[in-house]
Amino acid sequence: MATVGFVGLGIMGRPMLNNLLNAGHTVIAYDCNAQPLDGCVAEGAQRAVSSKEVGSRAPIVITMVPDGPQVEEVVLGSDGILDGAKAGSLIIDMSSINPAISQKVGAACAAKGVDFLDAPVSGGEPKAIDGTLAIMVGGSAQVFTKAEPLLKCMGSSALLIGPVGAGNTTKMANQIMVACNIAAMGEALVFATRCGLDLEVAFNAVKGGMAASTALNAKASMVIARDFKPGFKIKLHHKDLRNVLQTAEANHMFLPLTALVQQMFSSLIADGKGTWITRRSSPLSRACRMLRSSGRYRRP
Numbered sequence: 001m002a003t004v005g006f007v008g009l010g011i012m013g014r015p016m017l018n019n020l021l022n023a024g025h026t027v028i029a030y031d032c033n034a035q036p037l038d039g040c041v042a043e044g045a046q047r048a049v050s051s052k053e054v055g056s057r058a059p060i061v062i063t064m065v066p067d068g069p070q071v072e073e074v075v076l077g078s079d080g081i082l083d084g085a086k087a088g089s090l091i092i093d094m095s096s097i098n099p100a101i102s103q104k105v106g107a108a109c110a111a112k113g114v115d116f117l118d119a120p121v122s123g124g125e126p127k128a129i130d131g132t133l134a135i136m137v138g139g140s141a142q143v144f145t146k147a148e149p150l151l152k153c154m155g156s157s158a159l160l161i162g163p164v165g166a167g168n169t170t171k172m173a174n175q176i177m178v179a180c181n182i183a184a185m186g187e188a189l190v191f192a193t194r195c196g197l198d199l200e201v202a203f204n205a206v207k208g209g210m211a212a213s214t215a216l217n218a219k220a221s222m223v224i225a226r227d228f229k230p231g232f233k234i235k236l237h238h239k240d241l242r243n244v245l246q247t248a249e250a251n252h253m254f255l256p257l258t259a260l261v262q263q264m265f266s267s268l269i270a271d272g273k274g275t276w277i278t279r280r281s282s283p284l285s286r287a288c289r290m291l292r293s294s295g296r297y298r299r300p
Contacts, residue, residue, distance in 0.1 A: 005058030008026035009036035013064035053082030068101035087113030106164035120171035132156040138167035175240040235274035238265035
């Protein structure tokens with residue numbers, strides 16, 4: 001069993017920390033917000049008063065924060081993890097950020113003799129809770145071997161993709177596919193509804209063909225059940241696509257579908273819906289409302 005530091009106790013970080021506790025690890029936790037930190041301490045974590053203290057007390061530190069600037073702050077900033085970390089320790093950043101920032105942070109860690117992995121995750125809150133996240137890792141094979149048993153406490157898979165930055169590059173490719181898939185699925189469900197189809201029958205007809213996807217299976221069933229609880233905040237997916245487009249520009253790439261979906265997210269954020277997906281804003285909810293108004297919808 002290891003002593004592990006954990007910085008960032010949001011929607012994803014807190015259940016990930018709980019899975020480390022459940023696996024028997026000692027966890028030293030810190031978050032700038034008192035409420036989630038108090039909750040984690042009540043569940044068995046040890047409290048730290050700063051990122052630096054986490055770095056000084058734990059030989060392995062995991063960070064799970066919203067974006068690159070926060071990663072730089074908690075790792076490289078004054079009173080950051082690297083200020084407290086000893087040579088030979090390991091920092092694993094599991095945030096979804098621009099790979100260029102991962103490389104910057106990795107270089108700063110290497111200069112101090114600290115190992116670094118970028119290891120973003122996919123699966124959202126449900127898979128964070130049940131410990132079945134997909135973890136995409138960038139770094140050296142030797143460091144990955146050291147970290148893999150710990151990562152497997154939080155995910156059903158942990159794959160080394162390449163050097164530092166490769167994990168976040170893979171995660172960005174994942175977010176392109178997820179965002180465009182959900183947007184297309186929303187349009188398809190609206191189309192099917194407006195054309196008078198029974199949505200559940202149509203879903204069962206297409207889910208075994210080329211349109212099949214994890215997004216379809218998860219979201220279409222939610223529409224049919226009128227369950228619009230979000231698993232991921234709009235503003236965070238918007239951030240991911242912004243990082244994608246910045247990286248694409250730096251590499252002279254044109255990603256028109258990604259840019260279009262990112263603008264959809266921008267519109268929702270401008271309409272005050274960046275924190276949660278609401279019934280009024282969701283294409284899926286519009287499909288369900290059309291069913292209800294047409295008289296063809298019946299509550300399951």
